[in-house]
Amino acid sequence: xxxxxYLSLEALxxxxxxxxxxxxxxxxxxxxxxxxxxxxxxxxxxxxxxxxAGLLKPSSGRIMLDGRDVTRLGANKRQVGxxxxxxxxxxxxxxxxxxxxGLKLKGERGRDLEGHVMEGLKTVGLTQFASRKPAxxxxxxxxxxxxxxxxxxxxxxxxxxxxxxNLDARLRxxxxxxxxRVQRExxxxxxxxxxxxxxxxxxxxxxxxxxxxxxxxxxTPEDLYNRPKSAFVADFVGxxxxxxxxxxxxxxxxxxxxxxxxxPAGAAALAxxxxxxxxxxxxxxxxVRGVSFAGGTREYLLxxxxxxxxxxxxxxxxxxxxxxxxxxxxxxxxxxxxQRYA
Ligand SMILES: Nc1ncnc2c1ncn2[C@@H]1O[C@H](COP(=O)(O)OP(=O)(O)OP(=O)(O)O)[C@@H](O)[C@H]1O
Numbered sequence: 001x002x003x004x005x006y007l008s009l010e011a012l013x014x015x016x017x018x019x020x021x022x023x024x025x026x027x028x029x030x031x032x033x034x035x036x037x038x039x040x041x042x043x044x045x046x047x048x049x050x051x052x053a054g055l056l057k058p059s060s061g062r063i064m065l066d067g068r069d070v071t072r073l074g075a076n077k078r079q080v081g082x083x084x085x086x087x088x089x090x091x092x093x094x095x096x097x098x099x100x101x102g103l104k105l106k107g108e109r110g111r112d113l114e115g116h117v118m119e120g121l122k123t124v125g126l127t128q129f130a131s132r133k134p135a136x137x138x139x140x141x142x143x144x145x146x147x148x149x150x151x152x153x154x155x156x157x158x159x160x161x162x163x164x165x166n167l168d169a170r171l172r173x174x175x176x177x178x179x180x181r182v183q184r185e186x187x188x189x190x191x192x193x194x195x196x197x198x199x200x201x202x203x204x205x206x207x208x209x210x211x212x213x214x215x216x217x218x219x220t221p222e223d224l225y226n227r228p229k230s231a232f233v234a235d236f237v238g239x240x241x242x243x244x245x246x247x248x249x250x251x252x253x254x255x256x257x258x259x260x261x262x263x264p265a266g267a268a269a270l271a272x273x274x275x276x277x278x279x280x281x282x283x284x285x286x287x288v289r290g291v292s293f294a295g296g297t298r299e300y301l302l303x304x305x306x307x308x309x310x311x312x313x314x315x316x317x318x319x320x321x322x323x324x325x326x327x328x329x330x331x332x333x334x335x336x337x338x339q340r341y342a
Contacts, residue, residue: 004030004031005028005029005030005064006029006030006031006032006033006065006066006156006157006189007027007028007029007052007063007064007065007066007156007157007189008027008028008029008062008063008064009025009026009027009028009048009051009052009061009062009063010026010061010062010063010064011024011025011026011060011061011062012024012025012026012027012048012051012058012060012061012062012063013025013058013059013060013061014044014047014048014051014056014057014058014059015059016047020213021044021047021213022044022047022048022051022058022213022214023044023212023213023214024061024214025044025048025061025210025213025214025215026215027208027215027218029157029189029191030189031066031187031189032187032188032189033189033190033205033206034180034183034189034190034192034203034204034205035190035191035192035204035205035206035207035208036191036192036193036194036199036200036203036204036206036207036208037049037191037192037193037194037208037210038194038195038197038200038207038208038209038210038236039195039209039210039211039216039236040195040211040236041195043210043211043212043213044210044212044213044214045161045193045195045210046161046193047213048210049082049159049161049191049193051063052080052157052159052191053075053078053080053082053159054070054073054074054075054076054077054078054080055075057072058071065078065079065080065156065157066156078156079153079154079155079156079157080155080156080157080158080159081150081151081153081155081157081158081159082150082158082159082160082161083143083146083147083150083158083159083160083161083163084146084161084162084163085161085162085163085165085166086166088146089134089142089145089146089149090134091133091134091135092133093133093134094130094131094132094133095121095126095129095130095131095132095133095134095137095145096117096121096130096131098134098145098149099117099120099121099145099148099149099152100113100117101149102149102152102153103116103117103152103153106153116152117130117152118130119152120148120149120151120152121148123148123151123182123185123186124144124145124147124148124151124178124182125144125178126141126144126145126148129141138171139166139167139168139171140167140171140174140175143163143164143166143167143175144175144178146163147163147179147182151182151186151188155188156189157188157189157190157191158188158189158190158191159190159191159193160179160190160191160192160193161193162193162194162195163175163179163192164176164194164199165194172199176199176202176203179192179203180203192204197236197237197238200221201221201224201225201237202221204220204221205220206218206219206220207219207220207221207224209224209232209233209236211232216229216230216232216233217229217230217233224237225237225238226336227336228271228336228338229338229339229340230338230339230340230341230342231244231269231271231338231340231341231342232342234269234271234336234338238273239271239272239273239336240272240273240274240310241271241272241273241274241276241277241309241310241330242269242270242271242272242338242341243269243270243271243306243330244268244269244341245259245263245267245268245269245270245341248263250270250306250330252305252306252307253305253306253307254305254306254307257284257306259330259332260282260283260329260330260331260332261331261332261333262332262333263332263337264332264337266337266339267337267338267339268338268339268340268341269337269338269340269341270330270332270335270336270337270338271335271336271338272330272334272335272336273312274299274300274310274311274312275297275312276331276334276335277309277310277311277312277328277329277330278328278329278330278331278334279300279311279312279313279326279327279328280313280326280327280328281327281328281329282327282328282329282330283327283329284304284305284306284309284327284328284329284330285304285305285325285326285327285328286302286303286304286309286311286325286326286328287302287303287304287323287324287325287326288300288301288302288320288321288322288323288324288325288326289301289302289303289308289322290322291319291320291321291322293315294312294315295315296314296315297312297313297314297315298312298313298314298315298317298319299311299312300312300313300320300326302326302328304328306330309328309330311326311328
């Protein structure tokens with residue numbers, strides 16, 4: 001992966017009629033980077049991808065790719081590959097023919113064509129399936145064909161829009177590893193759209209978390225996971241207890257509540273994952289409204305005067321029944337300090 005900017009979206013704005021779907025988006029991506037676009041439904045992920053692919057014209061802003069302004073360039077001239085959630089394979093063509101399709105349109109024939117198709121199938125581990133029809137393959141295998149079909153065109157950027165969402169949990173994991181391997185081996189720049197934070201954290205060199213058509217936070221998976229900037233990001237990466245800070249106190253359903261320990265200077269809010277809540281002792285109390293078993297841990301939903309609290313305990317410990325009152329604390333030193341509450 002190189003450091004210089006390879007793809008940049010500059011103040012990109014896209015609208016469908018009166019609906020502004022992407023609003024002044026700025027994003028710089030290095031060559032060979034694997035970026036995930038993460039965010040809730042409707043935040044503009046697909047629209048951004050369609051703009052990069054050349055399928056939608058921006059209302060304003062610029063897209064630069066490999067030193068060239070491609071904002072007004074047609075989709076077929078951009079060398080941008082696309083892999084969708086639906087595999088969009090030609091059902092009547094064999095795996096080989098599906099992968100060969102784009103290369104043939106480019107005029108490839110004979111040995112060159114065969115070499116490139118087989119190389120593409122080898123990259124995704126499907127050489128032995130070359131003569132099958134898509135319907136004779138599993139969902140994961142079909143998605144690999146889709147990937148091979150894009151990769152043989154040697155795209156400058158490969159866009160993947162929720163490519164794993166049609167697969168079951170085990171296949172999803174397998175394909176996630178496979179995608180990572182293909183990306184590392186080929187060094188292709190990838191933008192991967194997902195609304196699954198686990199997938200984004202596992203795959204990405206950097207995550208772009210979007211909100212309302214703009215970037216809310218960009219960073220490595222570790223950055224977002226450990227150092228969310230806002231309550232929106234914190235909530236997205238699993239900090240389920242977030243309180244605004246005012247005059248060194250927590251703003252809660254019960255008014256201003258003192259925090260145990262010292263609030264870091266400049267924190268506009270504090271966020272605790274369920275595992276960061278000290279359960280069993282402390283100045284606050286909550287009644288158990290829900291318990292869920294999560295393998296090694298048990299998660300408790302507590303009704304407290306501060307508002308609802310999610311806390312976690314070792315599953316080996318005796319279970320607390322619904323209605324039991326438990327003491328807890330939200331220690332400042334365990335919390336992630338946020339720059340913004342809103
Ligand atoms: N063809 C369209 N016509 C009008 N509005 C649209 C159209 N496509 C998308 N939108 C709107 O644009 C906004 C962004 O949509 P987009 O599909 O980019 O979001 P997304 O983040 O990809 O969502 P999801 O995760 O649900 O796919 C939404 O408010 C959506 O309702």
